[in-house]
Structures are given as C-alpha cells and as structure tokens.
Amino acid sequence: MANIKSAKKRIKVIKTKTLRNKIIKSSLKTTIKKFLAAVESGNVEEAKVSFTATVKALDMAASKGVIHKNKASRNKSKLALKLNKLTA
Template sequence: MPNIKSAKKRVKVIETKTLRNQMVKSALRTYIKKFEALAENGNKAEAEAAFKIAVKKIDQAVAKGIVKKNTASRKKSQLALKLNKIGA
C-alpha cells in the first residue's frame, strides 16, 4: 500500500481507468459477437449494419488507446472478410 498522498491518488485513478477500459472492451466484444452471429445466419442486410457499428466501436477503442492500431486493422479486416463471404 502506498503511503504518499499522490501515490494513493494514482491507485484510485488507475482503478477507475481500468474499469472504464474493461467496459469499453466488453462492449466491443459484444458488438463483434453480434456481427458474427448475423454473419453466420447469412442475414446480409442486418450484418452490414452490425459491421458498421462494430467498426465504429473498434475505431473508438483505438482513439481511447484501449486497442492498438494494428490489432484494430486486423479485426476490421477479419470482419470485412466475413461480411464479403455472406453474399458468396
């Protein structure tokens, strides 16, 4: 346990930021899973809408520094491939 006042504050701030990051990551995973479920069912129109939302959430996570840029690019690419396979 920290004894210095500023160190105690750092602990509190880090806990708050950790919770916020976990919430964003969890929501991101949820949107990706929703898209993947629609893609498996072959519902192209709804899958496209879910794809747009998932990509937006990925970009927001990158902007907040929760997900790295290359990870986001890889995820978006994987989702786009799944979306393109629906029509084929």
C-alpha cells in the same frame, strides 16, 4: 498500501481507468459477437448494419487507447472478409 499522496491518487486513477477499459472491451466483444451471429445466420442486411457498428466500436477503442490501432485494423479486415464472403 501507498503512503505518498500522489501514489494514493494514482491508485484511484488506475482503478477508474481499468474499469473504463473493461467496459469498453466488453461492449466491443459484444458487438463483434452480434456481427458474427448475423453472418452465421446469413442475414446480409443485419450483418451490414452490425458491421458498421463494429467498425465504429473498434475505432473508438483504438482512439481511446484500449486496444492497439493495429489490432483494430486487423479485426476490421478480418470482419470485412467475412462480410464480403457473405455478400458474394
């Protein structure tokens, strides 16, 4: 356990940030799964709506620093390919 006041504060701050990051990552995974489920079912309209929500969630997570911007870009590209394959 930390003895210095600033170290104690850092422990508290890290706990809250870790919790926030877990929540954002979990919701991100959920939106991706919803999109993939829509693609699997072949529902184009639902997939398009879900795709925009997923892209928004990826961008938000990248802007908050939860995931790296290149990972967000890579995931968006991968999901866009699946959507394009479905609509083609």
